[in-house]
Amino acid sequence: MVQSYRLDKIGLVNREKKLSFKFNGKKYFGYEGDTLASALIANGVHLVGRSFKYHRPRGFFGAGVDEPYAIVQLYRNGETEPNVRATEQELFEGLEAKSVNCWPSVNFDIGAINNFLNIFLPAGFYYKTFMWPRSFWYRIYEPFIRKAAGFGVASKEHDKERYEHKYEYCDLLIAGSGPSGLASAYAAAKNGARVILAEDKPRFGGSLLTSDVSINNQSGKEWADNIITELKGMTNVTVKNRAQIFGYYDHNMLVMSERVTDHLPKSEEFTPKQRLWYIRAKQVVISSGSIERPIVFGNNDTPGVVLASAAKEYMKVYGVLVGKKPIVFTNNDSAYETAIEFKKNNINPIVLDSRQDSNSEIIKEAKSLGIDIKFSHVVVAAKGYKKVKSCDIAEISEDKQNLNQIKNIECDCICVSGFWTPTIHLASQSGGKTKFKEEIDAFVPDKSKQKEVTLGSANGVFTLEETLKTSFDKGFELSKEITNNNNSQQIPKVSEKKHSKHDKFWCVPLPKGKKYKRFLDFQNDVAVSDIELAIREGYRSIEHVKRYTTLGMATDQGKTSNLNGLQLVSNIENKVVPAVGHTTFRPPYTPISIGAIVGREIGKHSKPTRKSPMHNWHKKNNAVFVDAGVWLRPRYYKRGNEGLFEASKREAENVRKNVGVCDVTTLGKIDIKGPNAAEFLNRVYTNAWLKLPVGKARYGVMLREDGIVMDDGTTTRISEHHYHMTTTTAQAANVLSHLEYYLQLVWPELDVNVVSTTEQWAGAAIAGPKSRDLLQKLFSDTDVSNEGLPFMGFVEANLFGVNARIFRISFSGELAYEVNVESDNGNFMWEKIIEIGKDFDLQPYGTEALSTLRIEMGHVAGSELDGRTIPYDTGLDGLVSKKKDFIGKRSLLKKAYNEKDRQRLVGVVPLDKKTSIPEGSHLVKDPKGKLPNPKLGHISASCWSVEHNNPFSLAILKDGKNMIGSKLYAMSPLKNKTIAVEIVSSHYVDPKGERVRS
């Protein structure tokens, strides 16, 4: 197909490189350097989609980030992406895209029936219509809205692309590479500042690419190219294109999204698709430019109605005509550049200027070129459905209220300009106020809140000369404050055309008897009549009007619609625009992909995976792993066809019968040193610590100040002023912070130091009746007899030449030891234990068997110490000292903590001795009781008791102390189970604790 709208001798695309692409299944050609939009327009494709609500045909409106219409579904390298703006997506070989929001096709869309039923779709339509009847919501309304709404479909596949995050620091961050951005970046960089210059488009230069100016006798583009080349060669400057600064956060942190490979057919290996930059800048220059705003008229959403500046950009950057019979409709001088550009390319435009007359330099030039200019004329309505075919025009009265006789003239595009709106999003996000500038009918930044300055047209300055002067000055001044250098640059000589004043005119009145839709928000289909209705219905605050009508709430965030909406509200309300105010600007400025926000923190990368030094042994020996906090731990070691239940039962039985070994490296370990260490422990734990001798361990419980149990574990006195504390795996980090808090802030007079040693030690728990015999073989030169190493004893020993620590502590209720060696020796220790353990029928056991052993012993763990229980509740009240004070003690006096029927830990056995009780089940008296059935307690942990060969559970039960022997029901509505149970002691095995001392 011929690119029939492509011009021959103009534009910056690379005509040497032809690219093929597909749109809605049809093949086209474009050039390297095109956007999807420019390539489609070159091929005469003007219909790209359907609007959100009425499904009216949609074409192109802008040429960049402000585009409200041209949103497509993109297909690239086997993946698909919704909500892609065709005006930003660069063309690559093999690109495929499809229209969105239309069914069955963009040319014949059933949803367009909404357009003819639009009397039923006024402002607040969703609120009004879908409120009743309630039962219709799920079955009828929601599926309908889901089908009708949205700009494409999200892929259901995992995103195979790579996204990265980067942190950066600089002196000056400059957002936008137009004249103000280039000038300030250049001045600052030459003065020694570290500068980051970000441009969201592929090409640097902003308005200089298309404006008819000269700087130091060069064209705007030549000057920009030279500045960029020089900046790129400087080591203190980072220059990024395709990089959108979309958010301004606290303390001068800004976030930038860099589209690294979106413009290529696929990402190269090791190259991310996008990169998110977190940039902390000492100073920020906002040089984000301005966006042309439309004039509102009848059917102004018809494909072929475009911004005048976009039409110029399509010609000058892409060499593409948006139409061959253009109307230029304007209230100001800037659109004349578009008209002149058409004329230079042998196209005859007609200019309709709402002003009565103007005689500025550029209008004289237009006249001299023979361009047909009609002053005091407006477009009343566009005609044509899928493309503009003609338009109704009329002369307008001086007060802009009345239209003269309407004439129809043929045209194929209407290039509209209602003057310029500064892009103040970043300045506003920084927390700064805005002010309304009468001369330009728009808001500009007021006083800065953070260290930021807005320059150029973003600040409402529309002449190049002033822009360059202020930007060179500001770049120098800001850099001087930081670098103390004094190298200022000469401000270049500028020649540009002087502009006359624009006309404060933004909306064409409806001719008598006509009800044309006049759109404000093109993406969400918000028309003038919708705003009028919202105000008639009593909405006053601009924030409410926005939400009720959805004005400015689409993915373009109202970049082209907000100000006209405000003008309308102020007109109806008879207020001035600043009194109406504007809605809040929030990041992101443009839609950012979820992938970029997530970065590398996906799947296993979302947090570090910690593995013990024995991990590879576990893996080789058929361990099935489980996530335990950030650690990977063996849950069980699979033999043959065993499942979880069979394997963990075998492992636990072997501990009770012979001996087992379990990797306990993950336990939190804290080294505590200092002359006041004993006193400190005495304040941290509920029990007494002053008299613990060297070489002995003690079990301790620590509380929060509110009396709730925080953690438990054993602490061993290694030497006079040196203790080794263990914490649960889950609470290790919290306990360390807790100890540091008290040492640094509450009791700084205590001479104690704490440091985490969790990763310094590898640990193996050896448990079972044969554990001592095994230990004696492992440590042949150490006395590990009951006398030499009694229960809760500690000794340093030699494991075949490796230094080891042996703690005689037990989590399983059996005779047991815990051996620690330095992490690097962990695997050596483990393999020795396995090797020598063969003679004692040793088996490794995982966390599941570990749980079984502790549950049937009635030993509490995280599921009981769940942040809701005090020592009494978990049967730990025996460890609470009555004599000394400690953290949280005062709270234990609370009335609720001392009620006679206070909850307490109990054991639970099903009456049938067969049915396992689901964890989380509620204990109730009457299984058929009326709802809500009073809950007496809950099952905290369940296991298959290997000692008794039947199910056993632990529970926290109201008045648990007096409930032993009673019959209750455990109910789990989730598992749909009701089980008759008996309440028993929580110590289901060896209640006297003889084994651990044997």
Added chain:
Amino acid sequence: MLYIKCPHCGLRSQNEFAYGGDASVKRPELNKEISDQEWDEFVYLRKSPRGKHLELWHHVSGCRQWIKVLRDTSTHEIFNTYKSEEKVG
């Protein structure tokens, strides 16, 4: 994301720190008899002022020191930071 000057390490981003609440709260002394109300106020009651607030931050991913930060809760302006033992004046 705030930029907090740790008195030990220098300027660091907020994601290295954990928030620790009101720094003016003083724990009642050990072994001191106090009323239920006084204790409850210490454990549970915290002011949530709009404006200047002296608060604790823990440099968990840095030097592991608890520091004091004088911050405006509405503007996020940080006026000063202090070591744990430093007098705030």
